[in-house]
Amino acid sequence: MTTTERDITGDVVRDLLREQHPDLADRPLQLAALGWDNQLWRLGDDLAVRLPWATRSADALLRKEHAWVPLLAPHLPLPVPVPQRLGEPSERFPRPWLVTTWVPGEPADRAPATRPAEAAVTLAGFLTALHRPAPEGAPTGRDRGGPLAATAERFSQGLVSATELGLIRDPDAVRAVWEDAAAAPEWAGPRLWLHGDQPTWGPPAHAALHRLTTAPHP
Incomplete structure (x- = not known):
C-alpha cells in the first residue's frame, strides 16, 4: 500500500x-x-x-x-x-x-442477499457471460489466474482466519468444495476474460471490472 x-x-x-x-x-x-x-x-x-x-x-x-x-x-x-x-x-x-x-445499488455487506439461491444463479450467469474468449491484445493478469492448487497455502490461511472470525459456519464443507475445484483438469481451452478481484455484489451488481485480465483457464 x-x-x-x-x-x-x-x-x-x-x-x-x-x-x-x-x-x-x-x-x-x-x-x-x-x-x-x-x-x-x-x-x-x-x-x-x-x-x-x-x-x-x-x-x-x-x-x-x-x-x-x-x-x-x-x-x-x-x-x-x-x-x-x-x-x-x-x-x-x-x-x-x-x-x-454510476450503477445504483447497495454493497452486499450492507444489503445481504435474502434469496441466496437466486443470487447464486444470477452471479453464475454473470460470470458465464464474462468468461468469454478474449481477443488478440487483451491484457494478461499479473497474479490472477492459474491452477487453484498453487494457492493452497493462501486458501488455508484465509479459511482459518475467516472461521476464527465467525464468518464460516462449516469450514469442512468450504474446504471440500475448494479441493474439488482444485482437482479439476487443467484448462485446455482458449484464453478467457476473468474478473480477478473480489467484487461486491448487491441488487444490482455494484462492482467495476477494474481488474480485467485474461488467463488460460476460467
Missing part, C-alpha cells in the same frame, strides 16, 4: 473536472467510497469519478478499464460502471483518473 502524493478532496476533483471535462464540473459531487486502489466520488445522479490513491498499480488498472470495459459491458447480463472519460495526469493531480457511469 502507498498513498497518493497529494490529498484528494472535493476541491481537487472539481478542479480536475474544470481543467479537463468542464461540461461536468458543475454537477453535485460527494465522496462515495474508499477502495483498495481508488477513491470513488459520485458526480450527479448518473456518473462517478474514480481516482487512484492507495496503490501504484491502480494507474494501469484504470487505463485497462477505460480501454476494455466498454467492449465487454454490452455482453453482460448485469449493469457495470462503464468508463465515459479518461482524465490524464496533470500538475494538479499526477495520475490518470476516470469518469464512469
Whole structure:
C-alpha cells in the first residue's frame, strides 16, 4: 500500500473536472467510497469519478478499464460502471483518473442477499457471460489466474482466519468444495476474460471490472 502524493478532496476533483471535462464540473459531487486502489466520488445522479490513491498499480488498472470495459459491458447480463472519460495526469493531480457511469445499488455487506439461491444463479450467469474468449491484445493478469492448487497455502490461511472470525459456519464443507475445484483438469481451452478481484455484489451488481485480465483457464 502507498498513498497518493497529494490529498484528494472535493476541491481537487472539481478542479480536475474544470481543467479537463468542464461540461461536468458543475454537477453535485460527494465522496462515495474508499477502495483498495481508488477513491470513488459520485458526480450527479448518473456518473462517478474514480481516482487512484492507495496503490501504484491502480494507474494501469484504470487505463485497462477505460480501454476494455466498454467492449465487454454490452455482453453482460448485469449493469457495470462503464468508463465515459479518461482524465490524464496533470500538475494538479499526477495520475490518470476516470469518469464512469454510476450503477445504483447497495454493497452486499450492507444489503445481504435474502434469496441466496437466486443470487447464486444470477452471479453464475454473470460470470458465464464474462468468461468469454478474449481477443488478440487483451491484457494478461499479473497474479490472477492459474491452477487453484498453487494457492493452497493462501486458501488455508484465509479459511482459518475467516472461521476464527465467525464468518464460516462449516469450514469442512468450504474446504471440500475448494479441493474439488482444485482437482479439476487443467484448462485446455482458449484464453478467457476473468474478473480477478473480489467484487461486491448487491441488487444490482455494484462492482467495476477494474481488474480485467485474461488467463488460460476460467
